[in-house]
Amino acid sequence: MLIRRRRAVAAVTLSALAVLALGACESGSGSASPKPTAAAGTGGVVVPGKPGEPARRVSPEEAASLLPDERPNGADFRYVQMMVVHHRQALTMTSLAPTRAGSSQVRKVAERIAAAQQPEIGAMEGWLESNGGPRDQGAHDHHTMPGMATEAQLAELRAAKGAAFDELFLKLMVTHHEGAVTMAAEVLAQGNNVLVEEMANDVIAQQTAEINRMRSL
Numbered sequence: 001m002l003i004r005r006r007r008a009v010a011a012v013t014l015s016a017l018a019v020l021a022l023g024a025c026e027s028g029s030g031s032a033s034p035k036p037t038a039a040a041g042t043g044g045v046v047v048p049g050k051p052g053e054p055a056r057r058v059s060p061e062e063a064a065s066l067l068p069d070e071r072p073n074g075a076d077f078r079y080v081q082m083m084v085v086h087h088r089q090a091l092t093m094t095s096l097a098p099t100r101a102g103s104s105q106v107r108k109v110a111e112r113i114a115a116a117q118q119p120e121i122g123a124m125e126g127w128l129e130s131n132g133g134p135r136d137q138g139a140h141d142h143h144t145m146p147g148m149a150t151e152a153q154l155a156e157l158r159a160a161k162g163a164a165f166d167e168l169f170l171k172l173m174v175t176h177h178e179g180a181v182t183m184a185a186e187v188l189a190q191g192n193n194v195l196v197e198e199m200a201n202d203v204i205a206q207q208t209a210e211i212n213r214m215r216s217l
Contacts, residue, residue, distance in 0.1 A: 075190035077135045079183060079200065080124045082145055086180055087117040087124075089148060093157060093173060102162035105217055106169060109210070113173070116206060120199070127195060147179015170214050177207040177214075 044057040090113055097110035128134055149157070149172050160168050184200035184207075191197060 070192060070194045072131055072193040072196060073191060074135075075187055076193045076196040077128075077131075079187035079191060079196060080127055081134050083180070083183060083199075083203070084121055084124050084128075086145055086148065086176070086183070087121050089154075090114075090117050090173070090176055091121075092154065093149070093169065093176070096158060096165070097169065100158075100161045100165045101169065103166045103217070106166045109173075109214060109217070110169070113210065120202075124199065127199075131193075145179060146182045147176040149176065166217075170217060174211055174214050177211045180207050181211075 044059055046055050046057050048055045094110040094114040097107050101107045101110065153168075153172060157165065157168050157172060181204050184203040187196060187200050191200070
């Protein structure tokens with residue numbers, strides 16, 4: 001369930017700008033090869049029109065202004081901040097598996113989850129730093145995050161061992177992953193930043209696959 005935002009204008013504009021730059025380089029080098037269409041005439045950028053409409057020529061500055069505004073909004077900040085906390089709880093649960101799991105399959109699942117989510121935490125923290133740091137967008141209310149295990153459930157997991165641990169771990173982790181998928185789908189509908197969109201799509205793809213894997217055990 002990957003959701004892609006509207007980027008047709010951006011893709012066309014960037015392609016046209018690239019063609020314009022190529023034409024300028026060829027002109028400056030004295031090459032006898034013909035200039036690309038987008039660089040001919042006035043030196044503007046040709047932007048294809050909508051279906052049924054003719055293409056139009058615009059200046060490079062106007063072409064750049066056609067790029068979509070992908071500055072992060074409140075939904076982007078809220079999602080990243082909440083997902084860092086969400087992932088950290090997953091790491092708390094997976095850290096118990098090496099000494100408490102009875103099944104080697106459960107231990108391997110826990111290893112895969114930890115190996116995937118630790119780098120994702122680093123990427124999300126890096127995104128926050130690059131965008132001015134955490135912001136108060138309601139992300140502090142961790143109890144409302146879908147899929148989060150309660151303190152009582154975590155205590156029960158810490159006390160369990162063998163088959164009892166395996167059963168509870170899989171139950172809690174499936175619920176945890178389902179919550180992460182829900183959060184990712186919400187930011188895809190409400191957010192505005194392309195990097196957050198890519199992270200959310202990765203969460204949906206990876207954690208949906210892991211849910212199916214855990215349910216098969």
